[in-house]
Amino acid sequence: MAYYTRVVSKDEEFPSFEELAELIRSGHPDFKLTLEEGVEEEWETLLLSSVDEVEVALLERNLVFDGSAGQDVIADFLEDLEDCKPESGVAWLEEYLAEVKTVYAFQHLQGAEMVDGGNALHALRSALWERGDAIIQADGEGFTNEEGFHIVWQFSDSVSGPWNMGVLQDSVWHQFTMDLGDADHRAAFLAGEVPSDLTATLASGPRE
Secondary structure: OOEEEEEEEOOOOOOOHHHHHHHHHHHOOOEEEEEEEEEOOEEEEEEEEEOOOOEEEEEEEEEOOOOOHHHHHHHHHHHHHHHOOOHHHHHHHHHHHOOOOEEEEEEEOHHHHOHHHHHHHHHHHHHHHOOOOEEEEEOOOEEEOOOOOEOOOOOOOOOOOEEEEEEEEOOEEEEEEEEOOOHHHHHHHHOOOOOOOOOOEEEOOOOO
């Protein structure tokens, strides 16, 4: 089954193909971007691959409007959130998703499993996210806030290890690193609380 990560943006504007291609050329010279669908000024699908043709990821740019594929993605997100926790994170996400204009979907391919390929993919995804007014979604994990902290639980029950998390309380994000496999940490997060043995940093509430 295909694995996707996505940058979910409130912005209709997007970087040009050449801007993204130059980012890869300069920062990851063993990799390249190829235009697969659309034209350079209005690209729709790009292929990230190594210079020796190992495919790393397909990047699709989906606009969100009535009847669009992007709208279908948002509808699927909202359906998947129905049983998620914490409730504060879900409520924030539902409001956020209502304002989304563009979904950048990365289908991870064979080359994404290589360290260098994964780094190139991460650089490309970060370039889109860091433009602002954007969050990140990953299959089997969930969503971040705009600061990159994870705000809903969509992990499997067997997951473990450190992860950067955020809970929203009184319009302020409380952000911390928890052990996903720790039952007490997990219970606190699902309840929308900071685990009692951890210290959180405060961030501003949702950006206007």
